[in-house]
Amino acid sequence: DAGITQSPRHKVTETGTPVTLRCHQTENHRYMYWYRQDPGHGLRLIHYSYGVKDTDKGEVSDGYSVSRSKTEDFLLTLESATSSQTSVYFCAVGGDSNQPQHFGDGTRLSIL
Amino acid sequence: RKEVEQDPGPFNVPEGATVAFNCTYSNSASQSFFWYRQDCRKEPKLLMSVYSSGNEDGRFTAQLNRASQYISLLIRDSKLSDSATYLCVVNVGGTGGFKTIFGAGTRLFVKA
Numbered sequence: 156d157a158g159i160t161q162s163p164r165h166k167v168t169e170t171g172t173p174v175t176l177r178c179h180q181t182e183n184h185r186y187m188y189w190y191r192q193d194p195g196h197g198l199r200l201i202h203y204s205y206g207v208k209d210t211d212k213g214e215v216s217d218g219y220s221v222s223r224s225k226t227e228d229f230l231l232t233l234e235s236a237t238s239s240q241t242s243v244y245f246c247a248v249g250g251d252s253n254q255p256q257h258f259g260d261g262t263r264l265s266i267l
Numbered sequence: 268r269k270e271v272e273q274d275p276g277p278f279n280v281p282e283g284a285t286v287a288f289n290c291t292y293s294n295s296a297s298q299s300f301f302w303y304r305q306d307c308r309k310e311p312k313l314l315m316s317v318y319s320s321g322n323e324d325g326r327f328t329a330q331l332n333r334a335s336q337y338i339s340l341l342i343r344d345s346k347l348s349d350s351a352t353y354l355c356v357v358n359v360g361g362t363g364g365f366k367t368i369f370g371a372g373t374r375l376f377v378k379a
Contacts, residue, residue, distance in 0.1 A: 197370070198354075245310055252298075261309070
Protein backbone atom coordinates (compact mmCIF):
# COMPACT_ATOMS: atom_id res chain seq x y z
CA ASP A 156 0.00 0.00 0.00
CA ALA A 157 2.16 2.87 1.25
CA GLY A 158 5.40 1.01 0.52
CA ILE A 159 5.84 -0.26 4.07
CA THR A 160 7.90 -3.34 4.80
CA GLN A 161 8.24 -4.88 8.21
CA SER A 162 10.92 -7.41 9.05
CA PRO A 163 10.98 -10.04 10.26
CA ARG A 164 7.40 -11.14 9.69
CA HIS A 165 7.63 -13.82 12.36
CA LYS A 166 10.06 -14.34 15.19
CA VAL A 167 10.32 -16.71 18.12
CA THR A 168 12.90 -15.98 20.76
CA GLU A 169 13.68 -16.56 24.40
CA THR A 170 13.14 -14.37 27.43
CA GLY A 171 16.05 -12.06 28.09
CA THR A 172 17.31 -11.83 24.52
CA PRO A 173 17.42 -8.55 22.61
CA VAL A 174 15.09 -8.21 19.64
CA THR A 175 14.99 -5.56 16.92
CA LEU A 176 12.11 -5.09 14.53
CA ARG A 177 12.52 -3.01 11.42
CA CYS A 178 10.06 -0.86 9.53
CA HIS A 179 11.04 0.44 6.12
CA GLN A 180 9.02 2.90 4.04
CA THR A 181 9.56 4.15 0.52
CA GLU A 182 7.25 7.18 0.39
CA ASN A 183 9.17 9.67 2.49
CA HIS A 184 6.57 10.01 5.26
CA ARG A 185 7.68 12.21 8.12
CA TYR A 186 5.71 10.36 10.78
CA MET A 187 6.21 6.71 11.65
CA TYR A 188 4.70 4.67 14.48
CA TRP A 189 5.04 1.38 16.30
CA TYR A 190 1.93 -0.28 17.75
CA ARG A 191 1.29 -3.54 19.46
CA GLN A 192 -2.00 -5.38 19.26
CA ASP A 193 -3.13 -7.98 21.76
CA PRO A 194 -6.47 -9.75 22.14
CA GLY A 195 -8.88 -7.55 24.06
CA HIS A 196 -6.69 -4.43 23.85
CA GLY A 197 -6.88 -3.11 20.34
CA LEU A 198 -3.98 -1.08 18.97
CA ARG A 199 -1.68 0.51 21.52
CA LEU A 200 0.98 3.04 20.58
CA ILE A 201 4.49 2.18 21.73
CA HIS A 202 6.63 4.96 20.21
CA TYR A 203 6.45 7.28 17.29
CA SER A 204 8.79 9.42 15.26
CA TYR A 205 8.21 12.83 13.70
CA GLY A 206 11.50 13.02 11.84
CA VAL A 207 15.05 11.73 11.72
CA LYS A 208 16.32 11.37 15.29
CA ASP A 209 13.01 12.78 16.62
CA THR A 210 11.02 10.25 18.60
CA ASP A 211 8.57 10.24 21.47
CA LYS A 212 6.87 7.76 23.75
CA GLY A 213 3.41 6.33 23.35
CA GLU A 214 1.14 4.82 25.96
CA VAL A 215 3.03 1.51 26.38
CA SER A 216 6.68 2.45 25.91
CA ASP A 217 8.20 0.68 28.93
CA GLY A 218 10.64 -2.01 27.84
CA TYR A 219 10.96 -0.63 24.31
CA SER A 220 13.31 1.77 22.59
CA VAL A 221 13.32 3.14 19.05
CA SER A 222 15.69 4.76 16.64
CA ARG A 223 15.32 6.61 13.39
CA SER A 224 18.60 7.42 11.71
CA LYS A 225 17.09 7.69 8.23
CA THR A 226 13.71 8.87 7.01
CA GLU A 227 12.88 5.46 5.60
CA ASP A 228 13.75 3.28 8.60
CA PHE A 229 12.24 3.09 12.07
CA LEU A 230 13.60 0.44 14.40
CA LEU A 231 11.92 -0.96 17.50
CA THR A 232 14.15 -2.68 20.05
CA LEU A 233 13.26 -4.86 22.98
CA GLU A 234 16.46 -4.69 25.03
CA SER A 235 15.62 -7.78 27.10
CA ALA A 236 12.50 -9.47 25.84
CA THR A 237 9.86 -10.69 28.31
CA SER A 238 6.92 -13.02 27.75
CA SER A 239 4.53 -10.08 28.20
CA GLN A 240 5.94 -8.62 25.00
CA THR A 241 4.60 -11.51 22.95
CA SER A 242 2.32 -9.71 20.54
CA VAL A 243 1.69 -8.60 17.01
CA TYR A 244 3.63 -5.45 16.19
CA PHE A 245 2.47 -3.06 13.50
CA CYS A 246 4.38 -0.21 11.96
CA ALA A 247 2.42 2.67 10.47
CA VAL A 248 3.27 5.82 8.53
CA GLY A 249 1.52 9.06 7.73
CA GLY A 250 -1.28 10.34 9.93
CA ASP A 251 0.00 13.88 10.05
CA SER A 252 -2.54 16.65 9.95
CA ASN A 253 -5.71 15.31 8.35
CA GLN A 254 -4.22 12.27 6.67
CA PRO A 255 -4.86 8.63 7.62
CA GLN A 256 -2.15 6.28 8.78
CA HIS A 257 -1.15 3.29 6.68
CA PHE A 258 0.07 0.06 8.19
CA GLY A 259 2.65 -2.55 7.44
CA ASP A 260 1.81 -6.25 7.38
CA GLY A 261 2.85 -6.76 10.99
CA THR A 262 5.41 -8.83 12.86
CA ARG A 263 4.30 -11.75 14.99
CA LEU A 264 6.69 -11.99 17.94
CA SER A 265 6.63 -14.86 20.40
CA ILE A 266 8.84 -14.80 23.47
CA LEU A 267 9.16 -18.08 25.27
CA ARG B 268 -14.18 7.52 29.43
CA LYS B 269 -12.39 6.42 26.28
CA GLU B 270 -11.64 9.11 23.73
CA VAL B 271 -13.15 7.02 20.94
CA GLU B 272 -15.86 4.52 21.78
CA GLN B 273 -17.41 1.82 19.67
CA ASP B 274 -19.85 -0.98 20.36
CA PRO B 275 -17.58 -4.06 20.40
CA GLY B 276 -20.29 -6.29 18.97
CA PRO B 277 -20.15 -8.81 17.55
CA PHE B 278 -22.78 -8.03 15.01
CA ASN B 279 -24.11 -11.19 13.38
CA VAL B 280 -26.08 -10.48 10.22
CA PRO B 281 -27.28 -12.51 7.24
CA GLU B 282 -26.01 -11.84 3.75
CA GLY B 283 -27.85 -8.97 2.14
CA ALA B 284 -28.60 -7.22 5.41
CA THR B 285 -27.91 -3.57 6.14
CA VAL B 286 -25.77 -2.96 9.19
CA ALA B 287 -24.81 0.28 10.91
CA PHE B 288 -21.91 1.01 13.22
CA ASN B 289 -21.71 4.03 15.44
CA CYS B 290 -18.72 5.63 17.07
CA THR B 291 -18.51 8.52 19.51
CA TYR B 292 -15.53 10.73 20.24
CA SER B 293 -14.96 12.99 23.19
CA ASN B 294 -12.40 15.54 22.03
CA SER B 295 -13.91 18.58 20.37
CA ALA B 296 -10.51 19.29 18.75
CA SER B 297 -10.96 16.22 16.55
CA GLN B 298 -10.24 17.24 12.99
CA SER B 299 -10.39 14.23 10.72
CA PHE B 300 -12.16 10.93 10.83
CA PHE B 301 -11.74 7.54 9.24
CA TRP B 302 -13.08 4.02 9.15
CA TYR B 303 -10.62 1.15 8.90
CA ARG B 304 -11.24 -2.51 8.32
CA GLN B 305 -9.14 -5.22 9.94
CA ASP B 306 -9.34 -8.86 8.95
CA CYS B 307 -8.33 -11.55 11.41
CA ARG B 308 -4.54 -11.62 11.88
CA LYS B 309 -4.02 -8.86 9.32
CA GLU B 310 -3.13 -5.18 9.45
CA PRO B 311 -5.79 -2.45 9.64
CA LYS B 312 -6.60 -1.02 6.22
CA LEU B 313 -8.21 2.31 5.46
CA LEU B 314 -11.79 1.76 4.34
CA MET B 315 -12.81 5.37 3.90
CA SER B 316 -12.39 8.86 5.21
CA VAL B 317 -15.41 10.56 6.73
CA TYR B 318 -16.33 14.01 5.52
CA SER B 319 -18.61 16.56 7.14
CA SER B 320 -21.12 16.34 4.31
CA GLY B 321 -21.19 12.55 4.45
CA ASN B 322 -19.75 10.34 1.76
CA GLU B 323 -20.46 7.11 -0.01
CA ASP B 324 -18.27 4.46 -1.61
CA GLY B 325 -20.31 1.74 -3.23
CA ARG B 326 -22.20 -0.12 -0.51
CA PHE B 327 -20.55 1.91 2.24
CA THR B 328 -21.80 5.23 3.57
CA ALA B 329 -20.04 7.25 6.24
CA GLN B 330 -21.51 10.18 8.13
CA LEU B 331 -20.20 12.66 10.64
CA ASN B 332 -22.18 14.61 13.20
CA ARG B 333 -19.85 17.17 14.77
CA ALA B 334 -22.49 18.61 17.07
CA SER B 335 -23.14 15.24 18.67
CA GLN B 336 -19.57 14.05 18.16
CA TYR B 337 -20.37 10.79 16.48
CA ILE B 338 -19.48 9.01 13.28
CA SER B 339 -21.38 6.26 11.58
CA LEU B 340 -20.72 3.62 8.96
CA LEU B 341 -23.55 1.99 7.04
CA ILE B 342 -22.98 -1.18 5.03
CA ARG B 343 -25.74 -2.12 2.61
CA ASP B 344 -26.29 -5.52 1.02
CA SER B 345 -23.74 -7.21 3.28
CA LYS B 346 -21.42 -9.78 1.73
CA LEU B 347 -19.65 -12.69 3.40
CA SER B 348 -16.41 -10.88 2.61
CA ASP B 349 -17.48 -7.92 4.77
CA SER B 350 -16.84 -10.04 7.87
CA ALA B 351 -14.10 -8.19 9.72
CA THR B 352 -13.47 -5.77 12.56
CA TYR B 353 -14.26 -2.13 11.79
CA LEU B 354 -12.20 0.52 13.53
CA CYS B 355 -13.28 4.10 14.05
CA VAL B 356 -10.28 6.44 13.95
CA VAL B 357 -9.98 10.11 14.86
CA ASN B 358 -7.14 12.60 14.36
CA VAL B 359 -7.08 15.17 17.13
CA GLY B 360 -5.20 18.41 16.57
CA GLY B 361 -3.93 21.07 18.90
CA THR B 362 -1.17 23.58 19.55
CA GLY B 363 1.12 20.78 20.69
CA GLY B 364 0.63 18.82 17.52
CA PHE B 365 -1.85 16.10 16.80
CA LYS B 366 -2.51 12.49 17.61
CA THR B 367 -4.42 9.60 16.11
CA ILE B 368 -6.84 7.71 18.31
CA PHE B 369 -8.13 4.28 17.36
CA GLY B 370 -11.36 2.83 18.62
CA ALA B 371 -11.26 -0.73 19.88
CA GLY B 372 -13.29 -1.92 16.90
CA THR B 373 -16.63 -3.55 16.16
CA ARG B 374 -16.66 -7.12 14.94
CA LEU B 375 -18.98 -8.05 12.11
CA PHE B 376 -19.90 -11.57 11.06
CA VAL B 377 -21.91 -11.93 7.87
CA LYS B 378 -23.44 -15.37 7.48
CA ALA B 379 -24.89 -17.17 4.48
